[in-house]
Amino acid sequence: MNRVYIKTYGCQMNERDSEAVAAMLRGRGYRIVNDEDNCDILLLNTCSVRDAAEQKAIGKAAHVASRKKKNPDFILGVLGCMAQNRGAALLDRLPDVDLIVGTQKFHQVPDYLDNLRAAQAAGTPIATTIVDIEEEVGSQNTIVEHVLEEKQVSAFVSIQQGCNMDCAFCIVPKTRGDERSRPMDDIVRECEQLAERGVKEITLLGQIVTSYGRRDYVHTGGVTPFVQLLERVNAIPGIARIRFTSPHPRGFKDDLIQAYGRLEKLCEYVHLPLQSGSDRILKAMNRPYSRDRYKQIVDDLRAVRPDMYFSTDVIVGFPGETDDDFAQTRELFEACNYDMAYVFKYSIRTGTPAETMGDQIADEVKEARNAELLAILQANSNRRNALLLGTTEEVLVEGRDKKGLRYMGRTRGNRIVHFDANDRLIGQLVPVKIERASTAVLYGSLALAGVEQ
CATH class of the missing domain: 3.40.50.12160 (Methylthiotransferase, N-terminal domain)
Known part of the structure; x- marks a missing residue:
C-alpha cells in the first residue's frame, strides 16, 4: 500500500x-x-x-x-x-x-x-x-532533495520562490506567494553535492530567478546577488554548464549581460519573456519595461555573445489588443529572431486584474495571431538550424533517446541532437558534426577521432 x-x-x-x-x-x-x-x-x-x-x-x-x-x-x-x-x-x-x-x-x-x-x-x-494551503515561513528552503536516475547528467536547483511583480494576467503571486530566496551557501552546497553525484549541468529555478536575494544580500561592486550566485556555481569543479529560468527583463542589468562573456560555464541561451511588443499593452499588463528597452537587452546580449540563442513567452489577444498592437508585437518578434517561443492565447484567470478588463478579444482573432507568430517562429528555427549544418557542436550526452535506438544530448544553445554513441559517453561533452535538421531536432555523428560509436 x-x-x-x-x-x-x-x-x-x-x-x-x-x-x-x-x-x-x-x-x-x-x-x-x-x-x-x-x-x-x-x-x-x-x-x-x-x-x-x-x-x-x-x-x-x-x-x-x-x-x-x-x-x-x-x-x-x-x-x-x-x-x-x-x-x-x-x-x-x-x-x-x-x-x-x-x-x-x-x-x-x-x-x-x-x-x-x-x-x-x-x-x-x-x-x-x-x-x-497556509503560508509557511522558510518553505523555500524545503525543496532540496533530489531523485537522480542512474547516470543523470542534469538537475534543477530551486533558488527562489514567489513573485512580487503583479502582472495583470498572472495568477502566480496568488499561487506561489511573495518572493522568498534560499541562502546562497545552501544553494552552492546543493550544487556541489549534485556534482559529486555526477551531475554536469545545473538549471537554477525561480519564479523571477533574476530577483534572487535582492533583499538579502548586498550588491558588491555593482554585482547583483544573482550574478554572485552564478559566479560561485561557475567555480564548482565538475559542473560543466549553467542555465537558469525564468528571468524577467528588468533583471538584465549590465552585470548579468557581461556575465555571459566571462563565466565560461554559463550557456549562451537566454529565456527572455516578451509578453507583448506594444508599449500600450505592456503598460496594461503591468510589465515595467518598454519595447525599446527589451530590444536593447537583446542587442546587448548578442554584442557579448553573437551566437546567443533566445527563447521567449508571448501572449496574444490580451484585453484591448488592437491590430496595431499585435503588428508591433509581430515586428519585434521578427526582429529578435527567436529560436524558440511559447506563444499563448490569453485566457481569463479569476482573481487577476485582467479578469475585469473590457474589450476581451474574440477567440478566432487570438487563434489567427497565435498561428501568425508560430509560423514566424518555425521559419526562424529552420533558418538557425540550417546554419548549423556542417558545423561541429559541443553536446552533453544525456543518454539514449526515447526509442532507445540512438543517443541524445543538448548543445550549449539548448538544441537537442541525436547521434550514435555508447553508454560510456553519457555525461561527457563530445563534439558532434551536424548533418541533418528538422524544426526541433538536430542529427549528427561524433566528430571525435578514435571514439567507438
Whole structure:
C-alpha cells in the first residue's frame, strides 16, 4: 500500500517540486512507481497559469477518483498551484480527493500520507479531506532533495520562490506567494553535492530567478546577488554548464549581460519573456519595461555573445489588443529572431486584474495571431538550424533517446541532437558534426577521432 505515482503538470518549477516530494517519500519508505495503474497513491502536482491547465487536472482527478469504488483504500491527492488557488473549493468538483496541499507545504506530504495510511490500517475510514494551503515561513528552503536516475547528467536547483511583480494576467503571486530566496551557501552546497553525484549541468529555478536575494544580500561592486550566485556555481569543479529560468527583463542589468562573456560555464541561451511588443499593452499588463528597452537587452546580449540563442513567452489577444498592437508585437518578434517561443492565447484567470478588463478579444482573432507568430517562429528555427549544418557542436550526452535506438544530448544553445554513441559517453561533452535538421531536432555523428560509436 505504499506505491506512489506523481503526475506533474506545468513548468520546470513544478517538475522540481515533484522530484523533491518523491525524494522525501522515498526517505519515508514509499515506493515511487512509473505506472499510474500500478499505484496505491496518486498525486497530481498541478498548474494554474491557464484555466485549461486547471481543467485538465480536474478532469484527470475526476477520472482517477473512480478507482475508489473498486479500492476504498486508494488515496488521491492534489498538490501545487491549483490546490493553492482553489483550496477546499476543489471539493465541490472533486469530493473524493483525500489530500489538498498548496505550494508552501510540499514537505508536509509525507506526514499527511502517513496519517492517511495509519487511519486505513486502523480500519478507520478517511472522514475528512486534509487541506493545507497556509503560508509557511522558510518553505523555500524545503525543496532540496533530489531523485537522480542512474547516470543523470542534469538537475534543477530551486533558488527562489514567489513573485512580487503583479502582472495583470498572472495568477502566480496568488499561487506561489511573495518572493522568498534560499541562502546562497545552501544553494552552492546543493550544487556541489549534485556534482559529486555526477551531475554536469545545473538549471537554477525561480519564479523571477533574476530577483534572487535582492533583499538579502548586498550588491558588491555593482554585482547583483544573482550574478554572485552564478559566479560561485561557475567555480564548482565538475559542473560543466549553467542555465537558469525564468528571468524577467528588468533583471538584465549590465552585470548579468557581461556575465555571459566571462563565466565560461554559463550557456549562451537566454529565456527572455516578451509578453507583448506594444508599449500600450505592456503598460496594461503591468510589465515595467518598454519595447525599446527589451530590444536593447537583446542587442546587448548578442554584442557579448553573437551566437546567443533566445527563447521567449508571448501572449496574444490580451484585453484591448488592437491590430496595431499585435503588428508591433509581430515586428519585434521578427526582429529578435527567436529560436524558440511559447506563444499563448490569453485566457481569463479569476482573481487577476485582467479578469475585469473590457474589450476581451474574440477567440478566432487570438487563434489567427497565435498561428501568425508560430509560423514566424518555425521559419526562424529552420533558418538557425540550417546554419548549423556542417558545423561541429559541443553536446552533453544525456543518454539514449526515447526509442532507445540512438543517443541524445543538448548543445550549449539548448538544441537537442541525436547521434550514435555508447553508454560510456553519457555525461561527457563530445563534439558532434551536424548533418541533418528538422524544426526541433538536430542529427549528427561524433566528430571525435578514435571514439567507438
